[in-house]
Amino acid sequence: MSLDPRKMRFYSGGHKGAEAAFGQNAEAYGIREINFVYPGQAVERQRGLTVLRPEALKKGAISMEIVSMRMGRTFSREAEIRKVLQTIFHMVNMGHQVFSVGWIQPDGTVKGGTGWAVELGKWFNRPLSVYDLDRNRWFAWKEGTWEVDQPVIEHPTFTGTGTRNIGVAGKKAIADLFAHTFKRGGDL
Numbered sequence: 001m002s003l004d005p006r007k008m009r010f011y012s013g014g015h016k017g018a019e020a021a022f023g024q025n026a027e028a029y030g031i032r033e034i035n036f037v038y039p040g041q042a043v044e045r046q047r048g049l050t051v052l053r054p055e056a057l058k059k060g061a062i063s064m065e066i067v068s069m070r071m072g073r074t075f076s077r078e079a080e081i082r083k084v085l086q087t088i089f090h091m092v093n094m095g096h097q098v099f100s101v102g103w104i105q106p107d108g109t110v111k112g113g114t115g116w117a118v119e120l121g122k123w124f125n126r127p128l129s130v131y132d133l134d135r136n137r138w139f140a141w142k143e144g145t146w147e148v149d150q151p152v153i154e155h156p157t158f159t160g161t162g163t164r165n166i167g168v169a170g171k172k173a174i175a176d177l178f179a180h181t182f183k184r185g186g187d188l
Contacts, residue, residue, distance in 0.1 A: 005030045005182065009157045011095040013037065013087055014045030018101040018114075018162025021171050023047060025178040026160075036090045038083040057086040085116050088161070092120040095159030099177065101131045101170045102163045104139060104146055117161045127154065131173040133166070138173065153181040 010026040012019045014035030023045040026033045033048040038057060043049070092098055098121035103111040110118040110130055121128040121141070128141040129151040140149035162170065 003153065003156060003181070007156055008032065008153075009034060009094070011036065011091045011157065011159045012045070012161060013091060014043035014047075014049065015164060016044045017164030018166045018170060018174065019160060020044045021101075021166060021174045022099070022160030022162075025174055029178055029182060034094070036087045038087055041083070041087075052087060052090060056090070057083060059086075059089070081113065084113055088113070088117045089120060091159045091161065092117055092124060092126065095126070095157050096155040097127045097129075097153065097158040099129050099131075099151065099153075099158065099160045099174075100162045101133065101166050101173065103134055104130055104132045108146065112163060114162050117159065121159075131162075131170060133163070133170055136169050136173075138177075150180070151177060153177065 008031045010022065010031050010033050012022055012033070012035050014020070014023060014037065019035075023033050023035065027047060033045070034050055035043060035045050035048050036050050036052055037043055038052055098117060100110060100114055100118050102114045105111055109115045118128065118130060118141075129138055129149060130141075130146070131138050138149050138151050139146040140151060160174070166174075
């Protein structure tokens with residue numbers, strides 16, 4: 001299936017690091033970018049900024065107990081993290097395929113807040129790929145386990161998220177994902 005970038009939608013949060021790199025690549029390929037934020041949240045990417053008001057944020061509300069259970073950890077700044085998790089819900093809910101850059105933990109979760117996007121991707125049964133920064137390779141979630149993979153963007157709506165500290169390898173992995181998908185030379 002050949003995708004027309006002009007008819008695609010990329011969903012993210014517009015933050016420094018992985019989300020900014022995904023957004024820069026989406027923009028370079030002519031893909032519409034939508035960045036969900038809550039009122040007052042500072043972000044790096046201003047393109048496609050969509051401020052979620054309290055009513056919209058409530059649609060992404062979930063018990064912090066469930067979040068802690070799914071991710072195998074607790075969160076000390078619950079009020080602050082709740083809004084972040086609610087915006088992540090909107091990103092994953094809108095994008096049919098989920099890409100993330102971070103660190104896959106031994107328990108199969110992904111480190112940090114990025115891990116919630118990954119857990120939602122699993123929960124919503126989305127095609128899910130994570131570039132693991134320790135192993136410098138992509139993995140896909142298939143039948144309850146992470147398998148080495150070389151993903152391509154296969155859906156007209158997709159989500160990109162990840163750590164703020166992606167480094168050169170993470171940026172290259174994102175650029176190569178877009179280049180491989182659209183058969184163009186990498187490194188934008």
